[in-house]
Amino acid sequence: MRDDKRAAKERRKRNIVLALVLGAFAILFYLMSIVQWHEHFGH
Amino acid sequence: MAIAESFAYPRVTTVGDFFALLKPRVMSLVVFTGLAGIIVAPGHVHPLTAFTALLCIAVAAGASGALNMAYDSDIDGLMSRTATRPIPMGHIAREDAMAFGWALAAMAVATMWLYVNVLAASLLAFTVFFYVVVYTLWLKRRTPQNIVIGGLAGALPPAIGWASVTGSLSLQPLVLVAIIFLWTPPHFWALSLWRSEDYARAGIPMMPVVKGKPATRRMILIYTILLAPLGVVPAFIGLGGMFYLIASASMGFWMLAGAFATWRERDTAREPSARRLFGVSLLYVFVPFAALIVERLLHLAPLWT
Numbered sequence: 001m002r003d004d005k006r007a008a009k010e011r012r013k014r015n016i017v018l019a020l021v022l023g024a025f026a027i028l029f030y031l032m033s034i035v036q037w038h039e040h041f042g043h
Numbered sequence: 044m045a046i047a048e049s050f051a052y053p054r055v056t057t058v059g060d061f062f063a064l065l066k067p068r069v070m071s072l073v074v075f076t077g078l079a080g081i082i083v084a085p086g087h088v089h090p091l092t093a094f095t096a097l098l099c100i101a102v103a104a105g106a107s108g109a110l111n112m113a114y115d116s117d118i119d120g121l122m123s124r125t126a127t128r129p130i131p132m133g134h135i136a137r138e139d140a141m142a143f144g145w146a147l148a149a150m151a152v153a154t155m156w157l158y159v160n161v162l163a164a165s166l167l168a169f170t171v172f173f174y175v176v177v178y179t180l181w182l183k184r185r186t187p188q189n190i191v192i193g194g195l196a197g198a199l200p201p202a203i204g205w206a207s208v209t210g211s212l213s214l215q216p217l218v219l220v221a222i223i224f225l226w227t228p229p230h231f232w233a234l235s236l237w238r239s240e241d242y243a244r245a246g247i248p249m250m251p252v253v254k255g256k257p258a259t260r261r262m263i264l265i266y267t268i269l270l271a272p273l274g275v276v277p278a279f280i281g282l283g284g285m286f287y288l289i290a291s292a293s294m295g296f297w298m299l300a301g302a303f304a305t306w307r308e309r310d311t312a313r314e315p316s317a318r319r320l321f322g323v324s325l326l327y328v329f330v331p332f333a334a335l336i337v338e339r340l341l342h343l344a345p346l347w348t
Contacts, residue, residue, distance in 0.1 A: 006055065007055040010055045010056070010057050010058075011055070013057070013058055014056070014057070014058055014061075017058045025150075028091075028095065028098070029154075029158075031091055032091060032092070032095055032157075032158040035089045035091050035092060036158065039089070
């Protein structure tokens with residue numbers, strides 16, 4: 001039972017970290033799109 | 044019996060296991076030399092573009108490490124240095140590591156292509172291909188020249204960094220690549236001198252296993268003699284200033300002294316000189332590249348332009 005709880009806790013932790021990493025990448029992609037837009041059309 | 048079998052225990056895969064797959068210590072060196080390439084390159088890119096390029100280099104390096112651990116998991120379990128890696132320990136499935144590695148590699152190359160430039164992305168893809176396919180799958184188990192040729196993958200990050208800023212390549216980044224390329228054999232052969240039994244057990248044809256320790260010591264000395272003068276060249280091609288010249292020349296002399304001591308070493312059981320040389324070789328990359336970065340950040344002019 002204790003192992004099941006630990007496994008569930010680790011899975012939850014993995015999912016949270018994955019969500020945070022994907023979220024960070026989404027923000028980076030969004031910001032990079034703005035940078036590229038400015039470099040092409042901003043001058 | 045595999046070393047890993049004696050203490051391996053399967054358990055649920057943790058975030059730490061995935062992190063360990065990325066070979067964080069190797070990744071830090073790759074990121075550092077890639078950063079040097081970005082900073083010393085002429086021209087200007089938006090800081091976020093530079094950050095994205097560096098992130099892609101880091102992720103691709105991590106992906107290469109994960110794929111290397113996946114494809115080498117059979118021999119990793121046979122060597123004491125690598126037996127505690129997540130796959131031989133039973134903490135992560137080989138197939139999961141493989142999927143993780145290929146997904147990260149594809150993401151890094153695609154991001155570099157989309158947001159930085161096509162040359163940097165191509166070099167990044169070539170680096171991953173060279174490390175995983177040419178080095179890990181082909182050369183590593185076949186020839187004692189494995190780390191000489193395979194070392195090209197680890198040497199390319201300064202060129203990738205440079206290309207991400209300029210969109211082109213020139214002699215200057217290629218000299219930085221050549222320095223790391225010539226540095227790799229003495230670095231890994233020093234390690235293999237005191238780990239030769241490990242490599243022999245796993246059937247990896249490292250230089251001391253195939254040609255013997257005296258031949259390896261000779262090769263370490265030859266490569267270091269070639270490396271030391273090349274190390275100061277950036278000061279004469281418009282890359283490094285006085286600070287770099289002093290740093291690279293002193294580190295070159297230190298490496299030469301270490302290689303000479305390793306060549307003359309008689310304690311073949313403990314290999315104290317090789318252990319010292321391994322430590323010095325880590326500094327050899329770190330100190331001069333740090334000097335290059337600091338000079339650029341302080342706007343110190345190169346010696347010759």
